Amino acid sequence: MAQNKHTTAVIFNTLRDRICLLDYPPGTVLREAALAKEFGISRTPIRAVLQRLEHGALVAVRDGVGTIVTDLDSTELKDIYEMRQKMAELIGVLSPREITYADEQAAIDLLGRAKRLVKDYSASEYWQINHAQHALIADLIGNAVLRETWDQLYYRSARFWYREASHAPEGVAGDLVAELSEVVRALHKRDAVAVGYTQRNFIAYGFAKLQAALSPDQPIS
Amino acid sequence: MAQNKHTTAVIFNTLRDRICLLDYPPGTVLREAALAKEFGISRTPIRAVLQRLEHGALVAVRDGVGTIVTDLDSTELKDIYEMRQKMAELIGVLSPREITYADEQAAIDLLGRAKRLVKDYSASEYWQINHAQHALIADLIGNAVLRETWDQLYYRSARFWYREASHAPEGVAGDLVAELSEVVRALHKRDAVAVGYTQRNFIAYGFAKLQAALSPDQPIS
């Protein structure tokens, strides 16, 4: 019955992905007992995982009710996206690590996958490329504190972007190709500042797309 | 035996203050059973509090050993301080709330307390003024995400600054007067950007002081 720390990490990632991929849409009520039964463990480690998710602002635990997947109003979404843009601008400023040939190659691989995605779209593949691009860029960040914040904000906003991408999948694959093309160019020039500003720009473009699809002052779902 | 959510929040603040005020210096081993006995509750809610502290990077829970108060090497300290400076620069940029006469008066009160502190120094009073100034400025931040990050980084770095202030108390009271004077000036002009830049500057001054007192690449304690 012993569950090591790795097991709880797997459960955390599983639940986080389910929330980000809208398997658990905002407002969903999660029950500790049900999750415990599903993963074959007791409520205690499940509660620890839910507390971590709550700290990441993905869920809210309410006594006597359950653990509710959070939603965002337009103000909160704006705050997150504005912050993400500012964090992107810092990527190349706060002592980034040196860009290598391997980084460039990894981005070129992702670009190839994105190009194939234009002809043959798949939501799952889109998401995986997005994730990989995020991990690639996060790894360039030298400042550990910035990297943590960058990571948290990515997961905090991912599902709302994923939702928009699901609703209008025609353009997003092409946009991803454009974004990765710029990332490849910046990496080829070994210019971390350019990588950061590219990220800032496409985060801003994405936010504009989200706002256009959103009636003002209305909850998202 | 029922302990409401307020009680755990009190315990969290208590332990956080003990860590920040170096009642628990870095390396201290906290035991769940001992804390549970002290606060008259069981280990379960204590564990939840420690998990929150761990997420704030103030402690590290190690299986079979205990909960250890963290230390920082010079790289981590640099990362935190660089990030704090950048966050300060954003205070006036990311839609701050409007500055009121009450804000200015609160800062003037703090300035008066700081001036009295120069003649009659007290570590506890110094800390309380510092805390109040932080709360005052955090309250000006309009972007909720930035405010959370600002808050977390403050508590994450506070004890190392507090340690330096305890070692060399002669200058810090005067520096606090200078800082609050600038804050009052910025608030009087209703200039949130100026408030942010003032914070950036004094964070940078403080970091320089810390670095001067620190031998390079050595742990702090």
Added chain:
DNA sequence: TTTTGAATAGGTGCATACAGCAAGATCAGG
């Protein structure tokens, strides 16, 4: 004397029973 191994003590991680809380269901009264 040094080194290595097991035994031991004390800690966290987990499972589970019970207490307290919140929301909906139910029933009495108007």
Added chain:
DNA sequence: CCTGATCTTGCTGTATGCACCTATTCAAAA
């Protein structure tokens, strides 16, 4: 029929016993 208080159900919060992990100690062998 409608309204409001009460009851019921099911959830999270807490306490506690046990399993497992870690560091230390001590003894035995080289």
